[in-house]
Amino acid sequence: MNNSKTPTYALLIIDMINDFNFSHGDMLFEHTLPIIDPILQLKKEMNKRGMPVIYINDHYQLWQADYSKIISACTNSKTAAMIKSISPGENDYFLIKPKHSAFYGTALNTLLHHLGVKTLILTGIAGNICVLFSANDAYMREYSLWIPSNCIASASMQDNQFALTMMKNVLKAKIDKSGPPPSIF
Numbered sequence: 001m002n003n004s005k006t007p008t009y010a011l012l013i014i015d016m017i018n019d020f021n022f023s024h025g026d027m028l029f030e031h032t033l034p035i036i037d038p039i040l041q042l043k044k045e046m047n048k049r050g051m052p053v054i055y056i057n058d059h060y061q062l063w064q065a066d067y068s069k070i071i072s073a074c075t076n077s078k079t080a081a082m083i084k085s086i087s088p089g090e091n092d093y094f095l096i097k098p099k100h101s102a103f104y105g106t107a108l109n110t111l112l113h114h115l116g117v118k119t120l121i122l123t124g125i126a127g128n129i130c131v132l133f134s135a136n137d138a139y140m141r142e143y144s145l146w147i148p149s150n151c152i153a154s155a156s157m158q159d160n161q162f163a164l165t166m167m168k169n170v171l172k173a174k175i176d177k178s179g180p181p182p183s184i185f
Helices: 025-048 069-073 080-086 108-115 126-138 158-171
Strands: 009-015 055-056 093-097 119-125 145-146
Touching: 009 025, 009 158, 025 055, 025 080, 055 069, 055 108, 055 145, 069 145, 093 108, 119 126, 126 145, 145 158
Parallel strands: 009 055, 009 119, 055 093, 119 145
Antiparallel strands: none
16 A cells, blocks of 8 residues: 555544534534535545544543543534544544644644655545644645545535635645545545
8 A cells, every 4th residue: 555656645534523512513513414424435445445544633621632532522412423423443543633723733743744644635624614724734734635525514605615615726635526536546
């Protein structure tokens, strides 16, 4: 899988372990439900090919990279089924973040270098905030980006489309909703 002719990819799953207890949380939750299956399909393909899957999540004031505690804190009657389906597996990486970007205040860049990753596949919520900020920071660190449009969601569909446009036009991201670019798999 990892040789000089084959770029190494990593799937980032951003903030999908979430309680949705905030302003516009109900709207974001409704827009998040349709992206779960496409993310899970991507994750399955990444696992099959031995490529890293990295969850980056808000810490919910727990400040421990213990996803079981974060899952417990975020599980409620609305989120239980979603969280159960999207939770990290035993071979997945899990990092907490203090702010919007997956890079800010985290070990993500170090981990990506250790794994030899050159291209990031960004998924998760909110597309217009955490995914966009993470894409910006990845671009500044010279990672190639692929953002499957059916794998990010924002509270507003208009904001989500704006984020996709910005990532494509400014950050040179590949945007495609039909599946990963053939060069990945």
